[in-house]
Amino acid sequence: MPMNLEYVFTTYGIWLVTFILYVFIMRRKLKTYNDALENFEQKKT
Amino acid sequence: MARWIKILEPLSILSLIGCGIWIFYGTPIESEMGFVQKIMYLHVPSVIVTYTAFFVVFAFSIAYLWKRDIMFDQVAKSSAEIGEVFCALVLITGAIWGKPTWGTYWVWDARLTTTLLLFLIFAGYFLLRSFTKERERAARLAAVLGIIGFLDIPIIHKSVEWWRTLHQPTTLFKVEATGEAKPAMPMELLLPLLVTMGAMLIFYFYLLLLRIQTEKQYHTLQELIANNEGG
Numbered sequence: 526m527p528m529n530l531e532y533v534f535t536t537y538g539i540w541l542v543t544f545i546l547y548v549f550i551m552r553r554k555l556k557t558y559n560d561a562l563e564n565f566e567q568k569k570t
Numbered sequence: 571m572a573r574w575i576k577i578l579e580p581l582s583i584l585s586l587i588g589c590g591i592w593i594f595y596g597t598p599i600e601s602e603m604g605f606v607q608k609i610m611y612l613h614v615p616s617v618i619v620t621y622t623a624f625f626v627v628f629a630f631s632i633a634y635l636w637k638r639d640i641m642f643d644q645v646a647k648s649s650a651e652i653g654e655v656f657c658a659l660v661l662i663t664g665a666i667w668g669k670p671t672w673g674t675y676w677v678w679d680a681r682l683t684t685t686l687l688l689f690l691i692f693a694g695y696f697l698l699r700s701f702t703k704e705r706e707r708a709a710r711l712a713a714v715l716g717i718i719g720f721l722d723i724p725i726i727h728k729s730v731e732w733w734r735t736l737h738q739p740t741t742l743f744k745v746e747a748t749g750e751a752k753p754a755m756p757m758e759l760l761l762p763l764l765v766t767m768g769a770m771l772i773f774y775f776y777l778l779l780l781r782i783q784t785e786k787q788y789h790t791l792q793e794l795i796a797n798n799e800g801g
Binding site (some may be wrong): 544 | 697
């Protein structure tokens with residue numbers, strides 16, 4: 526029976542890379558918005 | 571919310587790593603499909619998360635249309651985005667699994683086509699939001715589309731029974747002639763699958779909270795900018 530390792534590792538690789546990127550982008554976005562809000566508050570005071 | 575994100579982040583990472591180790595080192599190799607069956611542990615939980623994410627869209631869209639509270643729309647939008655990512659992964663992982671088992675990446679089979687339709691409906695959901703400038707109107711129209719989009723899920727689920735398809739029947743439990751539900755696979759394969767589903771649902775809730783937090787901050791920032799320009 527063929528092992529078909531390439532199919533399994535491609536699948537797990539795609540899944541992993543997708544979420545590493547998604548979490549990275551989302552955390553960066555959140556940090557940008559938090560910083561912008563902080564700047565707004567500082568300008569007010 | 572920030573506290574829950576901090577709790578769920580390590581919890582989801584550790585549980586997914588644990589499941590990965592269990593899948594590759596602790597589960598037997600299936601006799602018919604061989605090693606490629608390991609894709610099931612990623613594909614099926616991703617399907618469950620897709621269903622959950624779009625159910626959240628459905629529930630919060632109804633809540634938004636009823637109460638007109640923007641918070642409900644933020645949750646629906648956040649869950650739709652995560653659901654769309656998982657739905658894309660379901661289609662990709664399914665196609666890769668299809669090649670060694672069916673000999674082809676894609677067939678216009680009822681299960682695959684209705685899943686692609688779900689993906690396209692929610693792609694339309696985001697297009698609709700980006701094309702509608704007025705926020706209230708965008709939220710209202712998206713809520714209607716979110717509710718309609720969710721109605722595709724029962725069709726996807728039942729498609730393997732209603733039509734003759736290449737896709738295998740229900741993976742988890744099958745109903746016997748006596749009406750009794752029994753596991754559709756041996757316990758050595760079913761248990762890690764169920765645990766992975768749990769781990770992936772924890773990961774979904776972590777992503778959802780992170781996305782809602784981002785959406786809230788964006789909304790606050792937009793309001794501040796609008797007030798600043800107005801006043």
